[in-house]
Amino acid sequence: MKLFDYVLSGNCYKIRLLLDFLELSHEKQAVDFFPGREHKSDAFLQINPLGQIPVLEDDGAYIRDAQAILVYLASRYDPTGTWWPINDPSELGRVAQWLAFADSITSTASAARLHDVLGYDLDVAQARAGAHKLFRVLDDHLANQELQGFNWIAGSNPTVADIACFPYVALAGDGGIELFYYPAIQRWIRRFVKLPRFKLMPGINIFD
Amino acid sequence: MTTDNFTQSQWYAIGRLPDFDGVAQKPVRLLSRDLTVSHEAGDLSVKDAEGHSLLTQVRYGHLWTSLSDRPRPLYDMPEFDEPGRRLVTAGGVGVRCSGLRCVENFLDMAHFPFVHTDILGVEEHSSVESYDVNMDAEQDEIWATKCKFFQPMASAAASGGQMTEYKYRVPHPYSTILYKTCPIQEDVWDLVGLFIQPVEEDECIVHSFILVFDDENTDTGLLHFQQNIFLQDRMILENQVPRKLPLDPRWELPTRADASSIAYRRWLKANELQWGVALFNEAA
Numbered sequence: 001m002k003l004f005d006y007v008l009s010g011n012c013y014k015i016r017l018l019l020d021f022l023e024l025s026h027e028k029q030a031v032d033f034f035p036g037r038e039h040k041s042d043a044f045l046q047i048n049p050l051g052q053i054p055v056l057e058d059d060g061a062y063i064r065d066a067q068a069i070l071v072y073l074a075s076r077y078d079p080t081g082t083w084w085p086i087n088d089p090s091e092l093g094r095v096a097q098w099l100a101f102a103d104s105i106t107s108t109a110s111a112a113r114l115h116d117v118l119g120y121d122l123d124v125a126q127a128r129a130g131a132h133k134l135f136r137v138l139d140d141h142l143a144n145q146e147l148q149g150f151n152w153i154a155g156s157n158p159t160v161a162d163i164a165c166f167p168y169v170a171l172a173g174d175g176g177i178e179l180f181y182y183p184a185i186q187r188w189i190r191r192f193v194k195l196p197r198f199k200l201m202p203g204i205n206i207f208d
Numbered sequence: 209m210t211t212d213n214f215t216q217s218q219w220y221a222i223g224r225l226p227d228f229d230g231v232a233q234k235p236v237r238l239l240s241r242d243l244t245v246s247h248e249a250g251d252l253s254v255k256d257a258e259g260h261s262l263l264t265q266v267r268y269g270h271l272w273t274s275l276s277d278r279p280r281p282l283y284d285m286p287e288f289d290e291p292g293r294r295l296v297t298a299g300g301v302g303v304r305c306s307g308l309r310c311v312e313n314f315l316d317m318a319h320f321p322f323v324h325t326d327i328l329g330v331e332e333h334s335s336v337e338s339y340d341v342n343m344d345a346e347q348d349e350i351w352a353t354k355c356k357f358f359q360p361m362a363s364a365a366a367s368g369g370q371m372t373e374y375k376y377r378v379p380h381p382y383s384t385i386l387y388k389t390c391p392i393q394e395d396v397w398d399l400v401g402l403f404i405q406p407v408e409e410d411e412c413i414v415h416s417f418i419l420v421f422d423d424e425n426t427d428t429g430l431l432h433f434q435q436n437i438f439l440q441d442r443m444i445l446e447n448q449v450p451r452k453l454p455l456d457p458r459w460e461l462p463t464r465a466d467a468s469s470i471a472y473r474r475w476l477k478a479n480e481l482q483w484g485v486a487l488f489n490e491a492a
Contacts, residue, residue: 008439030428034435035224035299037430080404119444172241173443176304193315202439 001026004047004055007031008117010167012054012065012111013201017163019136020071020197022077034118049132066106067099070160082157095161102164105134109168112175113203124176131177135185138165144185151191164190167201174203209391209409211239211275215480218380219282221270221403221415222359224297226273226304228252237407239275239483264350269297270403283349283420286398295417296430300405300413301438306484307443308410308453314402315468316378317357323440326360330369333358341471347412349379350475363398364433365422366391373388380473381481382406386404392422400434409484410451414438443488452486 005012005028019026031053032038040051048055048064055062056069063069074084085091099175108130114120115127145152153161170189172179179185186207192198193206200206222245234245242257254262254273262273268288287293303310313319317336320329339355355374362372375387375397385401398420405413418434425433443458455473476485 007436030426032428032431033296035227036428036431045255115306117439119300119302149381172440173446202436203443 002057003028004031004044004053004057005029006031006039008202009033009053010074010113011052011106013167014066014163015054015056015069015073015168016199017185018073018083021074021163021195022081024073024077041179043126049068051110065153067102067160067164068164071099072158073112083160083161083163085154091155091159095159098153098161101134101138101170102161102168105131105165105168108134109175109177111170112177113171114175116175119168128169128175130178131172135172135177135179135182138169139182139184142188146184146187151188153188158192162188163191170204171201173205179205209483212480212482214476214481215239215381215406215483217274217276217278217280218382219265219272219274220382220405221268221272222254222405223271224269224299225266225271226458227299232427239406240408241275243273245271246361261385268403269295269417276363283324283347283383285385285399285401287397287419292421294422294427294430296418296420296434298416298418298434298438299433300415301412301435301442302407302413303442303445305410305448305451306410306453306486307382307406307414309445309448309451310402310404310412310414310441310480310486311378311382312453312469312472313441314384314386315352315378315472316466317355317374318466319444319452320357320359321491323444324437324473327437328359329357329364330360339467341467343475344440347379350468350471352376352471363389363391363420363422364425365420377466378475381476381479390421393424396421398422406484450486452484454488456486456488462491 003015003026033053036045038044039053045051047062054066054069063072071084079086108127110126111122112127112131115122115124150156152158153165169185190207220238222238228234228247231247236243236245244255246253252264252271254264256262263269264273267282272282304423321331321334337350337356341352344351353375357372360369362370372387377385382404384400385399387397387399388399392395398484400418403415405415407413416431416434416438455477
């Protein structure tokens, strides 16, 4: 199994997290996303015509899209069936719903980070405002979950929904987005970093 | 604040050469001024907002310019001409603090175990042994030598922990270079350095490079190692208050480990640098 990886990418970090959580042996191929834009090179477009990372190669097939890779890895390699709860349709529905939400976080909070850290030319005020709207929704949801005794996005245990949402929320400070006003998000981050085999990525503020 | 003479008279890196490939014009900001880089028939030129042409040179993998008509000469790094070395330029990373803060952080070995845990330091070996700091009066630059630090993974080529010997050089208010023991070849130094582009007094773009002997890692592997380390620093740098460099001794208490930082601040003061410096009464 091989991950086409960029060390500063939150979307690649999602896959690194799940590979570690599931203790799956794998190799990484470093992609020069910045400054080399290798993900837009002809060679890489053969692997993913969308020119995006991460890509996972397993059993001779390429899987693209961070959320899709999470679903694939959890369905295939999680013997506990908890990260992608295939046997519980209502929980599965909630997980899928928050996977889509994670994509919106990428298009806002991650965009602000690309602007501030790597100098991408985009409307950073709009990206930050979009991220704050989503974080308000996530913070309210996490607070409600806590009131019902649930520590995680979809229920009582972490799922791929938590992994999908975690990186660009936790890295928001890199893009000038303060998490100060989101106490439930801060508590969720503190719980997340205590998961067994969790590895920190630079830019994450743990709020301890 | 207008730029002081010392700041104004320097050369500044404003991008890697490949950053200007395929772009006819690219806006850049330097010392609170809007500039435009033009790329015509393979030639790079830089103009200010009034249309005046600025001096340029291509060196160390980057395009450099100056707001001065008679800048101080750009410092020499003869290692760039040595055969067998590999140069990896890591691209510009934006940081919301004075570039002077970035230089000072780079010089500070005491942060290794806590910011670069298990890579450039481990918490059990957090003490900084004393080292020498000298002014090279002829070149007007600072050297910190005989720096020793235990590092679990000093570079991408390191295979295990080692006592790494360091030399630090500050030849320019916004540049600093680290010379460190090469893990695979004796009696040579690997170089890691920062060319900082001061954008505003409290904002900068850090262009970094590594120039090493390494026959094991790919360029992209070296790049990932370097970028990962720098993003660890970035978060610390952005949390410093004030964002400009506090030069007033009333501010932060120096310790022995800060000897190179003290020398750096003293050197900036001696050269009457003011741009990017916090005033004691404005931060309170």
